[in-house]
Amino acid sequence: MNMNIFKKHPSIRWVLVLLLVAVTGAALAAPKRLVWNPNQLNPSSIAPGETQTLTATLYNTGPGTFETEHIAVQVTGAIEGILRAEKVHLPKQLKRGEKIQVSFKVTIPSSFPMSVVDGDIVLIKQDDNENDRKDEKGNQERKDMKKIFLSNTLPVSLTISSIPLPPDPGEAGKIDLLGIDVGGGPNNEPNGVRDDIDRYIVFNYPDSEKKREALKQEARALNLFLRDAGDKVKTRANDLADGMASDCRYFVSGMKSEVSMQMGSALWAQFLNTEKRSRMYADANKQLGGTSNPRGPVLLSEREARYKSGCLFDPDVLPN
């Protein structure tokens, strides 16, 4: 290259530097050729002591063929140690449009606490020489190895719970008025309770099945409240379901209103987590002006039986 050009036009040097930076940045920011599907792993709950296999598919979105030598699955975050990739038998090349399935084994120690554990999975290429480097004593050195991220990041969220729970619906659960309900039943089947609320109830009342059942009953009643908020006749009919639920909540709170009110208000605050739900709740209340207790008056000497009868389940058969 004729260096005189830089002398004649010094600004060209800076233009070239900027160009280099831009090209490098674009290369780093460019979409990865290998893409995970689904774009996140958020399975139903896994119980402590249980092992489960999760799968995801890697697509080569191109351009061109992908050489798979020296690639590895990297697991980071809190899931490291409980989730690991099954041995992956990769073809030497992955042509454009081709896919491979990758399995992950999740093993939860039996003493693992009820929790949500998050992390990321990404496909990396490692420098072999770096990997094999040993120190003077012959030990493997744990130096930062040169890694090239080959795929997009696959976020993983694992719910560890001995009580079956649906996946966290996240923001998707806030779109529709009645949310998402794919689990939460005894066998994790849909149970008429929003999944985010199922999770809230279990995480907040892990030790009391009675309280969990009472709050689920109330959540179902609140669903009806929101659904029919525009209809006075239906809302007033739904008031009965809500009245029974709050009676039941009071009963399972040991007939202590302070406990019951905190349980109820914490549930409602969680339940009314969007503007739409909040407005519909207010609309439903509007329909109830002038009403009284939908179950009729309470005789003080018969309170316990009365409040207990609000439960749509038998609290006596539940262990705690």
Place this chain on the structure above:
Amino acid sequence: MKSLCIIALLVCSCLQVVFADCSTKKTMIFFENGVNVDKPVAADSVMLLEEAVLAKISSAQAGCILTDVAYNTNEPLFLDLLEAGVQKTRELTLDMTDFWKQYFRVAPYIPAKWFGDLVDIWYTSHEVALNGASFLLGDQTDEHIAKYRDQLKQGRQVILVPHSQGNFYANEEWVRLTFQEQDQTHIVAVATPADKVADGGSYTTLTEDWIARYFFPIALAAETTNGDTCLDNWVCHSFDDSYMRGQSSRNEIVDNIIALLPTSIPPPPVTSTLSGIVWNLNGKVVPGAFVELYDTATWNLVVSTQTDMNGYYRLENLQSCNCYVSAGISAGYGDAMVTIPTKPTNVTQDIILSAVPM
């Protein structure tokens, strides 16, 4: 002489039956809520009121008292607060759950300045409507009156316990009753913003209730105080968290209700109660512990029970004795000596178990 005594005893027993049989004269208590109270909260307030009343009456009296709610929505006012909350949560990039946690005062409740400001602005902007008593929804009062009349027709007396704006409703409803109906309908006002109680009845307003004092200058003067039991100015107006939580106001409200109960309702029995909490060595309450009371004169078992889920036990209808109370569960045991006095007394005795139950 002996036969005279037997006759007297029989008469007393019969009277007791008459007293206990209150089917012809029961009392219906209606709680009537104020603004910004949704239906489930109003229902919970009734339960709170029930507990407070039950703590001060006999079990026979409990058989003569019913409760219900006369619900007011005051919805345009509430919708305004909600919309202000929507705007504010957007502005602060909060979740609507944050608004409701403040609104419902979900534990652990830490008053947020933004919410307090929101309520202050809301009260200021609605001062005219609230203060002028212009905010009464006619169809609601119609429905309430119909319910009161239904109770009166059954021979019951009605006690209205209105809180805050509910007082405007209660006053209006009472005025619209016939003289005969008014005679059997009473008001026990709480935190009233009005300048009167329609039937000339009692009222309880806290001096620390800033809302009642500041926004309702015409209101009846505040004469009761709980000290500093409420959390902030706004909460001091709350029926649940201030008026029913504070001992002075709670006692006053309940005493005002009890004073209106028909005299045919028997007084509390001349027996005592023994209650308390069973703890383990870790300072945790012990649910399901067996509690037994023995008379040390005979060492006969007087009565037994089990602690509830909060470790609480209560033994009722106790006669005077020097007694021994024990509590036990598989891995723990504790006891205490207690004296049940001759005068009816609520004796309390906590018991600590000597070993920590699993």
